[in-house]
Amino acid sequence: DILPAGGGTGASRGMIAGGTSLQLVLEDAQEKLTAIAAHLLDCLQGDVVLQDGSAFNRNDPEQTVLFARLAQAAHTEELLPPGQEPGLDFIGSNTLGKSPYAFGAHVAVVEVSRETGAIKILKYVGIHDSGTIVNPMLAEGQVHGAVVQGIGQALFEGMVYDPDGQPLSGSLMDYALPRADNMPSFTFETMETPSPITGLGVKGIGELPTLAAPAAIANAVMDALSQTGVRHIDTPLTTEKVWRALHGSNP
Incomplete structure (x- = not known):
């Protein structure tokens, strides 16, 4: 009942769709507030600056009006400029015709124990181009979490069933998480190439590392095992699977 429409935040819709819709709404709000401020300050709308909770005339900064006063004026018909409807309600929507794809590259260096099959990640480097970064701290957190999730898929996580189809890894006591x-x-680096498709220039950031990480880890492990004659192991590359592959190649 609060929003007329909404499809959730999956598939990086948070900033790509929601952020662009918010930008459109804020532009409408800015247009109306500057029009009201110009009317109250008796100046041209193009000379109004919105800053630090107030609006002022750029040609005469002493002419100022607080946002609270603008909000009050927006709901007082006699204080509105001609042609303006009372209120500060705005609705914005955004539909993307194309997807603003993000890009990245990941490199992993691993060590595999011949004796036990254990895998140790020695170094992990990734670089991402997710367009305009709105919040660097949250973006970095998204990348860290996504890479760990991808590593979990490559090395640990997998459903195990008994011969009757009963799950044996149905709880966190049995399901291995990183x-x-x-x-x-x-080590992560970021490039910012604004997307021409979205108003803010943003692209997705959450999914990209989850796709790159499993491939980088699996390829690194298989490269390490290639000298032993092992060419393929189904993920997750658990210690047991790696040990069995090594044992079969080198009895």
Whole structure:
């Protein structure tokens, strides 16, 4: 009942669709507030600057009006400029005709124990171009979490069933998730090539590392095993699977 439409935030819709819609709404709000301010300050609308909770005339900064006063005027018909409807309600929507694809590259260096099959990640480097970064801290958190999720898919996570089809890994006691002590110190860099498709120039950031990480880890492990004659192991590349592959190649 609060929003006329909404499809959730999946598939990077948070900033791509929602952020662009918010931008459109804020532009409408800016247009109306500057028009009201110009009327109250008796100046041209193009001379109005909105800054730090107030509006002022750029040609005479002493002429100023607080946002609270603008909000009050927006709901007082006699204070509105001609042709303006009362209120500060705005609705914006955005439909993308194309997807603003993000790009990235990941490199992993791993060490595989011949004796136990254990895999240790020695170094992990990734670079991402996700367009305009609105919040660097949250973007970095998205990348860290996504890479760990991808590493989990490559090395640990998998559903196991008994011969009757009963799940044997149905709880976190049995389903292996990556932990902090399984992870190396990551090195991440960011490029910003604004997307021409979205108003803010943003692209997705959450999915990209989850796709790159499993491939980077699996390729690194298989490269390490290639000298032993092992060419393929189905993920997750658990210690047991790697040990069995090594044992079969080198009895």
